[in-house]
Amino acid sequence: MPCYFAIIGAKDNPIYEAEFTNPQLNQFPPELKELNPFILHASLDILEDLQWQAHPQSGASTGTSGGFLRSRSSANNSNCYLGKIDHFYGLAITGYLSYGNMKFVMIHSGNTNSGLPVTIEDGPVKSFYQEVHELYIKTLMNPFYKLNEPITSPVFDSKVRTLAKRYLTK
Amino acid sequence: MAIQTILVINKSGGLVYQRDFSASAPRLSSNEYLVLAGTLQGVVAIASQITPKSLQITRKTGSKSGSDANHSSQLVPYVGALGSSAVPAQELGSFMGPDYFNEAFTSWNTTGLKHVTTDQNSLFLYQTLTGVKFVAVSSQSATSTMAVSIAENLLRKAYCLYVDYVMKNPFYEPEMPIKCELFDKRLGELVAQL
Amino acid sequence: MSHKIINPSTSVAQHPAPQGYDYTIGPQQTLPDLPQSMGPSSASTFASTGISTTGPSAASAASSTNLASGPSVYSSSLHPLAHTQQVSLAAYAFLFQEMVAQARNASKSVAEIELRLHRHGYHLGVRLLELLNFRSSVNASSRSAFFKTSTAGPSSTSATVSSSAPSAQLHGYHSHGSGDAAGATAAAAAAAAADDGHALAHSISHMKRRDLTMVEILQFVHSTVWTYLFGRPSDDLVKSSDRDNEFMIVDHAPLLTRFISSTNVQCDFFVCGVVEGVLDSACFPCAVTVHSVPDDKFPEKAVFVVRFESAVLEREALRA
Numbered sequence: 151m152p153c154y155f156a157i158i159g160a161k162d163n164p165i166y167e168a169e170f171t172n173p174q175l176n177q178f179p180p181e182l183k184e185l186n187p188f189i190l191h192a193s194l195d196i197l198e199d200l201q202w203q204a205h206p207q208s209g210a211s212t213g214t215s216g217g218f219l220r221s222r223s224s225a226n227n228s229n230c231y232l233g234k235i236d237h238f239y240g241l242a243i244t245g246y247l248s249y250g251n252m253k254f255v256m257i258h259s260g261n262t263n264s265g266l267p268v269t270i271e272d273g274p275v276k277s278f279y280q281e282v283h284e285l286y287i288k289t290l291m292n293p294f295y296k297l298n299e300p301i302t303s304p305v306f307d308s309k310v311r312t313l314a315k316r317y318l319t320k
Numbered sequence: 321m322a323i324q325t326i327l328v329i330n331k332s333g334g335l336v337y338q339r340d341f342s343a344s345a346p347r348l349s350s351n352e353y354l355v356l357a358g359t360l361q362g363v364v365a366i367a368s369q370i371t372p373k374s375l376q377i378t379r380k381t382g383s384k385s386g387s388d389a390n391h392s393s394q395l396v397p398y399v400g401a402l403g404s405s406a407v408p409a410q411e412l413g414s415f416m417g418p419d420y421f422n423e424a425f426t427s428w429n430t431t432g433l434k435h436v437t438t439d440q441n442s443l444f445l446y447q448t449l450t451g452v453k454f455v456a457v458s459s460q461s462a463t464s465t466m467a468v469s470i471a472e473n474l475l476r477k478a479y480c481l482y483v484d485y486v487m488k489n490p491f492y493e494p495e496m497p498i499k500c501e502l503f504d505k506r507l508g509e510l511v512a513q514l
Numbered sequence: 515m516s517h518k519i520i521n522p523s524t525s526v527a528q529h530p531a532p533q534g535y536d537y538t539i540g541p542q543q544t545l546p547d548l549p550q551s552m553g554p555s556s557a558s559t560f561a562s563t564g565i566s567t568t569g570p571s572a573a574s575a576a577s578s579t580n581l582a583s584g585p586s587v588y589s590s591s592l593h594p595l596a597h598t599q600q601v602s603l604a605a606y607a608f609l610f611q612e613m614v615a616q617a618r619n620a621s622k623s624v625a626e627i628e629l630r631l632h633r634h635g636y637h638l639g640v641r642l643l644e645l646l647n648f649r650s651s652v653n654a655s656s657r658s659a660f661f662k663t664s665t666a667g668p669s670s671t672s673a674t675v676s677s678s679a680p681s682a683q684l685h686g687y688h689s690h691g692s693g694d695a696a697g698a699t700a701a702a703a704a705a706a707a708a709d710d711g712h713a714l715a716h717s718i719s720h721m722k723r724r725d726l727t728m729v730e731i732l733q734f735v736h737s738t739v740w741t742y743l744f745g746r747p748s749d750d751l752v753k754s755s756d757r758d759n760e761f762m763i764v765d766h767a768p769l770l771t772r773f774i775s776s777t778n779v780q781c782d783f784f785v786c787g788v789v790e791g792v793l794d795s796a797c798f799p800c801a802v803t804v805h806s807v808p809d810d811k812f813p814e815k816a817v818f819v820v821r822f823e824s825a826v827l828e829r830e831a832l833r834a
């Protein structure tokens with residue numbers, strides 16, 4: 151399934167974007183492709199709300215932030231991976247926050263345009279986010295990289311794509 | 321052995337540090353101390369000229385060619401902690417406790433002038449590889465080799481303090497007079513331990 | 515790069531190979547043409563071509579799987595034991611001395627020197643927040659898993675700083691707790707496996723929680739950051755009784771300035787910068803200042819005063 155992944159910096163600026171598509175089978179339709187950044191940025195409000203909740207994944211906060219946000223509840227104590235945070239006409243949006251509050255967000259699209267909601271498998275998606283997080287920290291270790299600047303390294307890019315291939319394509 | 325004064329002379333013969341430790345120390349004006357430093361520098365230079373070349377060569381090449389007598393003359397024995405070791409280990413700066421060093425060390429003084437003794441006073445000289453000279457003036461007329469090696473140990477410790485608290489101070493200009501509170505304080509503690 | 519025209523993403527022909535993200539082009543839509551099984555061995559072929567090379571040559575090199583391998587940030591491990599644990603105090607002191615001297619030469623006033631030191635520290639703090647939290651996520655069980663899967667091989671990333679120099683040992687920039695003998699042997703194994711970049715995050719089951727309250731994040735600074743930088747936690751963490759937004763981190767003998775006689779310049783502003791960098795990037799905007807408060811027992815005692823902005827207090831009141 152095609153995915154659109156972005157790392158959003160502290161000033162809500164994208165510092166990295168990528169689309170993971172399979173050229174033969176699945177691509178974002180052109181009209182949707184242009185919309186991807188907008189859909190993604192629209193979910194940032196929800197992400198920033200979850201950012202300061204003690205148990206963003208527990209479902210206890212559904213009363214305040216809207217029950218439709220929660221696709222499931224878990225007793226997981228972790229607050230880096232936020233799970234599915236939003237949806238938009240059958241697209242699901244997942245989020246992850248790094249310790250420096252860099253926002254890792256991704257749009258998951260279904261295989262068809264039938265409008266059925268996408269099911270997110272938390273395990274692989276979480277692993278994907280964690281490994282990208284590690285790559286991001288390695289980028290940060292570069293003294294020539296400044297915080298909130300676009301990550302232009304081809305190595306980073308190819309590593310992220312390799313991870314996407316491993317975790318996100320079925 | 322009562323240390324009266326410690327001087328530090330830089331490599332060009334300028335007096336960069338002078339401190340009296342006892343009230344009985346002769347009151348010399350700062351100008352006279354500068355003259356003393358310059359004189360010592362000159363004497364050291366002359367002494368290095370009149371020291372036999374053969375002696376200098378054996379000292380430079382070290383123990384390989386030197387005889388046992390020569391070997392022992394260039395090694396200064398370690399004389400212990402010099403009084404009570406009141407200084408806690410973490411106060412030793414970048415040196416590992418319990419003391420700044422704990423073995424015999426090679427003397428870098430190849431000029432021949434190690435100490436000057438009069439009836440009243442004795443003056444000891446420790447030279448570093450970079451040409452900085454540490455001078456101690458004692459109120460005793462000491463000529464024994466033991467006294468000389470104690471003085472060398474003391475001055476080497478002063479050198480260790482100089483390395484830590486003067487050279488690692490970003491506000492110290494090399495070759496200029498030393499005005500570092502911490503160096504003053506630590507040196508005072510070192511001498512007070514004697 | 516700023517002179518490029520920003521094109522809509524559809525107007526760009528599809529690139530056959532990843533060339534690195536270019537924000538003037540937007541997202542590129544490919545998956546790499548690589549075998550599905552990216553084991554540790556094939557991951558090491560990604561040891562890289564240098565981070566900021568975006569020229570055509572680097573891009574073409576990246577298109578093939580046989581990248582020219584060289585040291586890069588992506589090929590070295592983030593594992594706490596992958597780097598030498600300790601740095602000699604003398605090296606630390608001389609480096610800091612040179613940093614202060616450089617700031618001093620470039621500045622006209624005392625405030626400017628302090629600002630420069632502060633700025634140096636800030637960049638360090640921003641990085642330490644991510645790195646140290648990530649490292650604490652690596653727990654003991656995943657450590658052993660890391661070493662079991664590690665492949666022995668020649669490593670270019672093993673650090674060469676001798677820790678046996680005749681000087682006091684402290685934990686330097688690339689260090690973390692546990693300097694025991696087991697750690698030393700483990701460090702060698704970790705260094706050997708350092709180019710296996712993927713093993714680390716993969717073995718983490720639970721990431722450490724992000725710190726959400728002022729007290730949590732200050733405890734992180736007090737213990738983790740201090741231990742990493744100075745080899746011990748700070749001596750005290752106090753809340754001001756007068757103001758709600760004020761906290762104090764007390765250090766009885768600041769390590770960085772222990773050789774620096776007191777002057778009108780506060781060299782500890784570097785540490786202030788580190789603390790502020792950590793807190794700022796964790797979304798706790800604040801101002802950190804340092805005051806030397808000598809007392810009889812600790813003549814070099816320094817107090818780092820952290821003043822959070824009112825927004826932080828309001829947020830905490832809302833979420834409480």
